[in-house]
Amino acid sequence: MTPARSQPAMSAYHRFLRYSGELHMSLRSPEPREVIAGLLGDERLIAACTARDMGAVFRMVNARGVSTRRIAAAVDITQGRLYDYMNGKSRVEKLTLFEQIADAFHIPGRLLGLARRSWEPVPATVGHERADRPPPDGDDLVAMDHFRSADRQTGGGRLYGAVVRHLADRVAPRLVDIGSGPQVFAAASALTEMAGWMAHDSGHDDRAAKHFARALPLARASGDLPLAAHVAASTSHLALATGDATAAVGWARTGLDLAARAPRIPALTARLHTMRARALAVASQRTPATQALEAAHRHLEAPPATAHPWLSPFDRAALAGESALILRDLEQYDEALRHAEQAVALRESGRARSLALSRISLVEIHVRRSDLDAAVSVAHDLLCTNPTLGSVRVVRQLDGMRRLLEPHRGYPPVREYLVRFDDARRARMLLLADLIPPSPGGTTA
Numbered sequence: 001m002t003p004a005r006s007q008p009a010m011s012a013y014h015r016f017l018r019y020s021g022e023l024h025m026s027l028r029s030p031e032p033r034e035v036i037a038g039l040l041g042d043e044r045l046i047a048a049c050t051a052r053d054m055g056a057v058f059r060m061v062n063a064r065g066v067s068t069r070r071i072a073a074a075v076d077i078t079q080g081r082l083y084d085y086m087n088g089k090s091r092v093e094k095l096t097l098f099e100q101i102a103d104a105f106h107i108p109g110r111l112l113g114l115a116r117r118s119w120e121p122v123p124a125t126v127g128h129e130r131a132d133r134p135p136p137d138g139d140d141l142v143a144m145d146h147f148r149s150a151d152r153q154t155g156g157g158r159l160y161g162a163v164v165r166h167l168a169d170r171v172a173p174r175l176v177d178i179g180s181g182p183q184v185f186a187a188a189s190a191l192t193e194m195a196g197w198m199a200h201d202s203g204h205d206d207r208a209a210k211h212f213a214r215a216l217p218l219a220r221a222s223g224d225l226p227l228a229a230h231v232a233a234s235t236s237h238l239a240l241a242t243g244d245a246t247a248a249v250g251w252a253r254t255g256l257d258l259a260a261r262a263p264r265i266p267a268l269t270a271r272l273h274t275m276r277a278r279a280l281a282v283a284s285q286r287t288p289a290t291q292a293l294e295a296a297h298r299h300l301e302a303p304p305a306t307a308h309p310w311l312s313p314f315d316r317a318a319l320a321g322e323s324a325l326i327l328r329d330l331e332q333y334d335e336a337l338r339h340a341e342q343a344v345a346l347r348e349s350g351r352a353r354s355l356a357l358s359r360i361s362l363v364e365i366h367v368r369r370s371d372l373d374a375a376v377s378v379a380h381d382l383l384c385t386n387p388t389l390g391s392v393r394v395v396r397q398l399d400g401m402r403r404l405l406e407p408h409r410g411y412p413p414v415r416e417y418l419v420r421f422d423d424a425r426r427a428r429m430l431l432l433a434d435l436i437p438p439s440p441g442g443t444t445a
Contacts (some may be wrong), residue, residue, distance in 0.1 A: 002105050006240075023108075030072050032061055032071060032103075033105055033106045035060075035061050036106055036174040037175065037177070038175065039064075040221050042214075043058065043213065043214075043217040044138060044218070045111075046055065046217050046220065049112050052091075052092065052112060052113070054085055054091070054098075054101060054421065055085040055087070055088055055091065055092075056401060057105075057107075058071055058082060058086045059084055061361050067081070067265075068086075070180065070382070074104040076100060076104075077097075078400060080120065080162075087379060091146075095114075097112060099113060106119065108120055109260070112254075113239040119269075123134070134254050134412070137271075139170075139186035140171070140191070140407070143170070144190060144191060144194065144309075144310070147159060147163055147191075148291050151194075151198065151352065153351070153352050154352075154388075154390055155197070155201055155389045155394070156198030156200070156390065156433075157202040157390030157391060157392060159327055159390075160198040160201075160202050161193065163191060163194055163198055164207035166191065166303075167188065167191050167195065171187055171188050171191060175188060182222040183222070185218050185219070186218075186222035186224045186227055186310060189215045189216075189222060189224070190215075190219075192211050192212075192214050192218060193215040193230070195211045196208040196210075196211030196212045196234060196238070197234065199211060200241065200354070200393065201390075202390075202392050202435065203392030203393070203396070203436065206236060206242065209235075209238060209240055209242075212234055212238060213230075213235075214233045216228060216231045219231050224310070225258050225259070225261055226258075226259065226262045226263065226265050226268055226308050227310050227311070228258050229256070229272065230255075230268060230271075230308075230310070232251050232254045232272070233251070233271050233275050236248045236249075236250075236251035236252040236255065236279065239251055239279075240275070245282045245283045246279075246283070247281045248275065248276075248282075249280060251275075251278055252272050255272040255275075256269070256272045256273070256276070259272060263305065264301070264305050265305050265311070266299045266300060266302040266304060267300060267301045267304065267311075267313070268300075268308070268314065270300035271314040273295040273299060274293065274314075274322045274326075275321075277290075277292035277293040277322075277326050278325060278329075279331050280323075281326045283330040292325060293326050293327075295323075297319065300316065300319055313348075317346035317354070317358075318341035320342040320346060321343035321354070321358050323336075323360075324336045324337075324339040324343060324361050324362075324365065325361060326366055333368050333369045334369075336365050337362075337366070337369065340358065340361050340365050341362065343361070343362075344358045344359055344378075352389050353393075353394055356385045356389070356398075357394060358384065359379075359382050360398065362378050363378045363401050363404075363405075364401060367404050369404065371412065372408055372411055372413065372414055375405070375414075376414060376417050379401065379405070379421070382398065382401075383421070387398075387428045388432070390435050391434065392435065394430065395428065395429075398421075402418065402421055
């Protein structure tokens with residue numbers, strides 16, 4: 001990504017982090033409540049509150065510019081006592097002091113195992129986490145739908161900066177508003193998860209991981225368990241894409257645990273079983289992978305529940321595409337072929353990236369079945385993919401497909417295709433030069 005384009009996106013990204021607590025040190029003399037409001041989506045604060053480690057909470061507030069004098073005065077203790085808590089020499093034990101801290105800093109009671117505080121908005125149901133979900137803000141949903149629709153056609157590379165700016169300008173400021181309800185945290189989580197996918201699609205997996213890591217505590221803070229499970233599924237996908245099958249299995253299990261405590265959403269459960277099956281297949285765990293895939297199909301065939309506004313759809317086309325990859329890794333190529341063909345047939349032409357990825361999988365399976373004519377036929381269809389599709393993920397998978405075909409260059413149809421592919425690739429790289437970073441060797445990815 002060129003400096004001219006990366007700078008605005010990273011500037012917006014840091015503005016979002018500032019609102020979520022990462023850059024509160026840059027603010028002059030902040031109020032303790034403002035600092036805590038900005039940290040409510042931070043997993044470190046949530047972990048400290050869960051452990052009732054008030055010393056860690058005080059250190060976080062102090063590190064973001066609030067003096068120890070102001071902290072001590074806010075919770076009505078001496079500075080000497082505060083230092084003991086911050087240095088780990090003693091811990092807060094009395095219930096009354098936990099309540100003082102919660103009320104002084106506006107820490108939601110549920111995070112400290114306390115009853116709902118008098119200043120908190122009344123939730124739909126009371127508990128540490130709610131199985132229902134808050135009503136979404138209409139403007140946030142409209143923005144989400146627009147981003148999602150554009151992403152399917154143009155790729156994440158073209159939209160990542162816009163999503164991050166929307167988070168910074170329209171969503172993050174509301175996180176620090178004491179009057180904001182849980183629906184703001186749900187919107188922040190859903191859009192942060194979307195930013196993670198767009199970063200992944202742009203070839204920035206490290207940035208994607210940071211987005212997913214922030215999306216999960218935001219979902220938990222909102223009380224929306226299906227959304228939290230959805231983020232876990234995305235994290236599982238990213239772990240698998242970066243070569244960590246063990247972590248992918250773990251995240252899929254985490255998602256399934258969350259989904260089991262929430263209202264039934266068969267498509268979400270199917271997606272989580274699918275991610276678990278993919279990771280197990282990569283790890284050559286044949287029987288567990290097959291069982292997980294069967295579970296995914298059973299759940300997706302179940303009667304649909306009410307649609308969840310923040311979750312990306314997981315439909316028959318998506319399951320067919322994932323099934324093809326699972327069966328490919330299990331070396332069941334005939335079954336993989338059937339699912340890959342189904343995925344291509346079900347994909348809408350308007351979903352350019354998904355259709356391209358499905359066709360790439362189909363080419364690979366044909367090659368593994370030694371059916372080069374069929375592979376070349378589908379590969380020619382890929383040349384029609386929009387050359388401006390801003391997806392580094394598609395470009396890299398196309399290059400992987402080419403490497404798979406290269407050993408068969410001696411077969412004239414393959415050789416002729418590779419010439420056309422290379423011509424098309426050069427044109428594509430010129431059009432995507434602003435999105436695709438150079439490799440260490442100085443060439444494009």
